[in-house]
């Protein structure tokens with residue numbers, strides 16, 4: 001059995017929705033993305049040429065930004081030093097991201113053009129210019145209603161992954177961020193993880209949601 005399972009459900013009103021459950025304790029965010037992409041290939045009409053969701057907010061996670069930075073600027077040196085890893089991420093955010101700050105609250109998204117479209121959208125072709133790198137939030141966007149636990153897991157992954165990105169972005173700035181601010185964004189399931197396959201779903205979900213997903 002696959003570690004993460006997405007299932008189509010027919011509701012009492014005859015409409016379809018989807019649900020998610022987890023079959024293994026060691027399931028990762030990489031397994032989640034494999035499963036949700038596989039589900040869409042089987043059950044959802046191809047979105048090739050439909051860019052309706054590419055005018056919405058696209059919050060970024062740390063592995064999303066790492067993948068973009070590696071493709072656009074070349075692989076980061078594998079020094080194990082988080083400051084070195086943060087520099088290309090900071091450059092990517094400066095060139096293609098948008099940072100919103102309000103007090104301690106920081107949100108990092110893909111940049112949108114003045115008309116609201118995503119910076120990576122080819123508007124003439126209505127296609128993502130870097131489709132193979134599209135962020136977690138784009139990969140997990142399904143044009144169907146979802147169960148509460150599936151929606152909650154997606155939200156948790158986006159939030160935890162974005163927290164780690166905010167921490168790396170703070171590290172990349174020329175002036176050190178106040179320790180109290182930096183500490184708000186440290187210590188989540190994505191901390192120190194360079195790829196989705198290294199992120200534990202159990203840790204990202206937290207105990208309450210994990211129990212619901214393992215049922």
Ligand code: SF4
Pocket residue numbers: 053054055058110118119120121122127128129130131134135138
């Ligand atoms: S990254 Fe690609 S798929 Fe995601 S909103 Fe931008 S253009 Fe659309």
